[in-house]
Amino acid sequence: MHKLYMELIRMRFLTMLAYRVNYYSGIIIYAINIGAYYFLWGAIYGGQQQLGGLSVEQMTSYVAIAWMSRAFYFNNIDTEIAQDVREGKVAIEMIRPYNYLSVKTAQAFGEGIFRFLFFAGPGIFLISLIIPFHFPATATGWGLYLISLMFAFLINTQINLLTGLFTFFLFRNDGMMRAKRVVVDLMSGLVLPISFFPGWAQTVMGFLPFQAVNYYPSLIFTGAITPGRSWELIGFQAIWMVVILVPILILWRMARNRLVVQGG
Amino acid sequence: MIQVKNLQKEFRIHQARAGLGGAFRDLFSREYKTVKAVNDLSFTVEEGEMFALIGENGAGKSTTIKMLTGILTPSEGEIVINGYVPFKQREEYVRSIGVVFGQRSQLWWDLSPMESFRLLKSVYKVDGTEGDKWLDRLIEELEINSFVSQPVRKLSLGQRMRCEVAASLIHKPRLLFLDEPTVGLDVLVKQKIREFLRNLNETENMTILLTTHDVSDIEALCKRVLVMDKGKLIFDGLLSDLKEKWGNGTEVSFQMKKRTPADELRKTLGEMPCEISQVNEYTISVKVPQSQEMLPFVLSTVMSTFEVSDVKIMETSTEDIVRNIYQVDTGVRGHA
Amino acid sequence: MQNVKHIFGIFADYLGQYFKTRLAYRADFLGDFVSNLISELINLVFIIVVFTHVPLMKEWTRDEIIFIYGFFLVPYALFSMFFGFWDFNERYIIRGEMDRILTRPIHNLAQVCLESIAPDRIFGVITGLIIMGYAAFQLDLTFYWYDLFIFIGLVISGALIYGGVYTAIAAVSFFSDSRTGIAPMIYNIQQYGRYPVDVYNKAIRFVLTYVLPFAFVGIYPAAYFLRKEVWYTYAALTPVVAVIFFGIGLLVWNWGVTKYRGAGS
Numbered sequence: 001m002h003k004l005y006m007e008l009i010r011m012r013f014l015t016m017l018a019y020r021v022n023y024y025s026g027i028i029i030y031a032i033n034i035g036a037y038y039f040l041w042g043a044i045y046g047g048q049q050q051l052g053g054l055s056v057e058q059m060t061s062y063v064a065i066a067w068m069s070r071a072f073y074f075n076n077i078d079t080e081i082a083q084d085v086r087e088g089k090v091a092i093e094m095i096r097p098y099n100y101l102s103v104k105t106a107q108a109f110g111e112g113i114f115r116f117l118f119f120a121g122p123g124i125f126l127i128s129l130i131i132p133f134h135f136p137a138t139a140t141g142w143g144l145y146l147i148s149l150m151f152a153f154l155i156n157t158q159i160n161l162l163t164g165l166f167t168f169f170l171f172r173n174d175g176m177m178r179a180k181r182v183v184v185d186l187m188s189g190l191v192l193p194i195s196f197f198p199g200w201a202q203t204v205m206g207f208l209p210f211q212a213v214n215y216y217p218s219l220i221f222t223g224a225i226t227p228g229r230s231w232e233l234i235g236f237q238a239i240w241m242v243v244i245l246v247p248i249l250i251l252w253r254m255a256r257n258r259l260v261v262q263g264g
Numbered sequence: 265m266i267q268v269k270n271l272q273k274e275f276r277i278h279q280a281r282a283g284l285g286g287a288f289r290d291l292f293s294r295e296y297k298t299v300k301a302v303n304d305l306s307f308t309v310e311e312g313e314m315f316a317l318i319g320e321n322g323a324g325k326s327t328t329i330k331m332l333t334g335i336l337t338p339s340e341g342e343i344v345i346n347g348y349v350p351f352k353q354r355e356e357y358v359r360s361i362g363v364v365f366g367q368r369s370q371l372w373w374d375l376s377p378m379e380s381f382r383l384l385k386s387v388y389k390v391d392g393t394e395g396d397k398w399l400d401r402l403i404e405e406l407e408i409n410s411f412v413s414q415p416v417r418k419l420s421l422g423q424r425m426r427c428e429v430a431a432s433l434i435h436k437p438r439l440l441f442l443d444e445p446t447v448g449l450d451v452l453v454k455q456k457i458r459e460f461l462r463n464l465n466e467t468e469n470m471t472i473l474l475t476t477h478d479v480s481d482i483e484a485l486c487k488r489v490l491v492m493d494k495g496k497l498i499f500d501g502l503l504s505d506l507k508e509k510w511g512n513g514t515e516v517s518f519q520m521k522k523r524t525p526a527d528e529l530r531k532t533l534g535e536m537p538c539e540i541s542q543v544n545e546y547t548i549s550v551k552v553p554q555s556q557e558m559l560p561f562v563l564s565t566v567m568s569t570f571e572v573s574d575v576k577i578m579e580t581s582t583e584d585i586v587r588n589i590y591q592v593d594t595g596v597r598g599h600a
Numbered sequence: 601m602q603n604v605k606h607i608f609g610i611f612a613d614y615l616g617q618y619f620k621t622r623l624a625y626r627a628d629f630l631g632d633f634v635s636n637l638i639s640e641l642i643n644l645v646f647i648i649v650v651f652t653h654v655p656l657m658k659e660w661t662r663d664e665i666i667f668i669y670g671f672f673l674v675p676y677a678l679f680s681m682f683f684g685f686w687d688f689n690e691r692y693i694i695r696g697e698m699d700r701i702l703t704r705p706i707h708n709l710a711q712v713c714l715e716s717i718a719p720d721r722i723f724g725v726i727t728g729l730i731i732m733g734y735a736a737f738q739l740d741l742t743f744y745w746y747d748l749f750i751f752i753g754l755v756i757s758g759a760l761i762y763g764g765v766y767t768a769i770a771a772v773s774f775f776s777d778s779r780t781g782i783a784p785m786i787y788n789i790q791q792y793g794r795y796p797v798d799v800y801n802k803a804i805r806f807v808l809t810y811v812l813p814f815a816f817v818g819i820y821p822a823a824y825f826l827r828k829e830v831w832y833t834y835a836a837l838t839p840v841v842a843v844i845f846f847g848i849g850l851l852v853w854n855w856g857v858t859k860y861r862g863a864g865s
Binding site for chain 2: 609610613614617620621695697698699700702703704705706707860861862
């Protein structure tokens with residue numbers, strides 16, 4: 001089994017390397033995104049030193065790391081699952097001797113590592129030539145961040161699996177998937193640190209898993225919170241991971257029973 | 265009507281280096297191989313002819329058809345069809361042709377074929393009453409009336425294929441291309457389509473070009489055959505000539521009730537120039553060269569002399585013919 | 601004249617096909633409408649939340665930024681209606697539907713547009729106008745009668761700029777043999793054109809003005825209505841940029857078609 005997953009990850013690597021145009025434009029796009037946000041936030045801060053609990057320096061590293069994190073946790077398995085369902089390939093996947101969902105997760109993991117190291121990495125490098133970023137100085141800082149990032153990946157992937165599973169019951173839900181992507185980008189803390197939101201919104205979002213996807217790891221990275229608090233956040237992530245697992249398993253069972261395949 | 269001169273199509277194909285390390289290197293510099301999919305192809309077709317283009321997978325048939333229909337631009341050479349140069353005057357040229365892709369659909373998947381027909385009538389500017397009458401005739405002859413208002417995704421392959429043929433003819437083109445139209449169809453549907461095409465060719469003088477793997481398609485429809493292999497045209501002539509010259513003839517497999525050695529068959533058939541081989545103790549196969557009289561003679565002789573429980577007749581396949589062309593005809597230089 | 605009638609006829613037919621197809625799958629009318637609305641409003645949330653913390657962004661007020669955003673929604677909606685082929689690579693290149701397109705007697709780009717037509721995006725125009733209207737009211741802007749024509753012109757130009765850029769990007773699929781197009785990656789960049797360009801450094805400003813001229817769909821034309829005279833020249837250049845970039849898009853596309861390899865065997 002272990003070999004299977006390693007192989008899947010390797011396949012994803014190969015797939016992503018195979019298309020040069022995508023690769024190079026991907027790096028440039030990352031650089032542009034990070035750079036643009038840096039300036040945007042610079043303009044927003046204006047002369048102020050502190051906003052939403054973050055100083056200017058912390059904000060810039062927040063921006064950089066938020067995008068790097070996204071490079072890792074982001075994946076398209078919701079649309080991939082949707083496509084498999086629509087094309088009827090999912091029936092074949094069901095009779096294979098592996099768990100379809102774990103395989104998808106492994107693929108997403110491979111994709112994430114690749115994007116993190118080879119897209120965001122060079123992208124950040126490029127842009128850091130122009131912009132001074134602040135990265136955590138301690139090993140603990142990095143360690144905590146990486147642990148949190150791993151959880152973030154799992155939670156985001158679970159959300160995507162869930163969305164993908166809905167296709168079994170809704171067929172053409174690509175409108176919903178598009179909206180979900182935008183909503184997640186906002187509520188995960190990618191475009192706005194959650195601390196910026198008004199109090200009532202923050203309370204509501206406390207009940208949703210999205211901020212665990214980007215806000216927590218990015219916050220840990222910027223060093224704006226204590227290690228103790230960092231562990232607390234990681235704890236929350238672990239809880240969310242377990243919580244979301246439940247509907248996934250339920251839906252998966254329902255989906256297998258109700259295999260209505262479209263087309264073909 | 266169709267004039268093809270020295271047609272060439274080359275593709276530059278990226279050779280992926282093996283493994284992960286190789287994939288990284290490919291990011292920076294790539295290796296390419298140039299493949300000649302179509303190599304110096306020339307032929308002429310008159311209006312009203314019905315001919316077939318055959319060859320194995322990768323022989324260049326699809327690439328040729330795509331160039332003839334204007335989808336691909338040739339690397340070199342000329343094509344003139346109906347006075348048009350397909351890839352240069354595509355939008356005008358295309359009004360006079362119909363195309364059926366065996367593997368891809370012309371119809372809207374979610375709607376009924378009838379809806380697709382309506383849209384196509386508009387796209388091709390098909391005249392009102394004349395067009396309707398023509399479409400009615402198509403529907404009738406292809407026998408698709410009973411399901412022409414069902415969504416395409418609910419149709420069987422055979423039903424869909426017939427609707428595809430109808431769709432390609434809505435604007436009454438003078439030239440019809442069919443790219444592997446009978447793949448996956450059952451015998452009955454194949455026959456229906458073949459009959460329809462034959463009729464079309466006779467009554468409307470429509471020029472029809474067919475690519476196929478199925479030799480029996482050609483048997484039923486075309487007199488003229490073009491054989492391609494590795495991008496080159498290796499035969500252009502009548503089907504009967506093709507089979508006589510390079511066919512293996514027919515192979516007949518007799519299953520006997522009692523154990524029969526091959527020699528006994530040999531004795532019965534005497535000096536007949538046929539190859540006899542023992543498949544197993546009960547089964548003997550006889551290869552009969554192409555000829556009008558030999559096959560019936562062999563059949564009647566063997567079956568009257570022995571107690572035969574089953575007879576299987578296998579025609580020469582395209583691969584056999586192509587292989588034979590290379591072996592026999594020293595004038596044609598195949599691959600290096 | 602015959603030709604124009606024919607064009608309208610075809611357009612109506614494809615539109616008809618669209619509706620018939622949609623009705624065949626009843627579930628998603630509402631879903632799409634809601635998700636479009638959400639996507640449009642999410643960006644508004646960003647602006648509003650940010651401005652609860654600061655009064656200005658480089659001398660631009662919240663309502664001005666909102667106005668720009670409302671303005672941007674209109675050409676974007678127009679563009680989405682007619683150039684909705686986000687899945688171009690997957691559908692037409694990989695699945696080879698381009699073959700079918702090329703055997704029909706209508707210009708191939710026009711066919712792709714017609715087949716991907718998304719009339720439900722027109723609601724974006726309404727959303728945009730409402731947001732613009734709100735901001736205009738808050739800012740107490742004055743409009744003249746000729747502003748309507750300028751608005752229409754700028755909106756159409758904006759849609760053409762988007763159309764040109766995304767057509768060229770889709771055409772990249774003809775040259776590369778990628779599994780996915782690069783259009784989704786570019787998607788995020790278009791929002792940067794909605795903020796005052798002087799926020800960014802020279803490099804990014806250059807990209808947004810001359811390479812992926814999204815600034816001409818957001819800030820530059822909107823600046824005209826906000827009466828920011830320093831941007832007037834840029835606003836006036838919008839139609840020029842539109843023609844240039846749509847032209848480039850078409851050129852790249854047509855060139856790409858000659859490189860098309862067909863799908864399958």
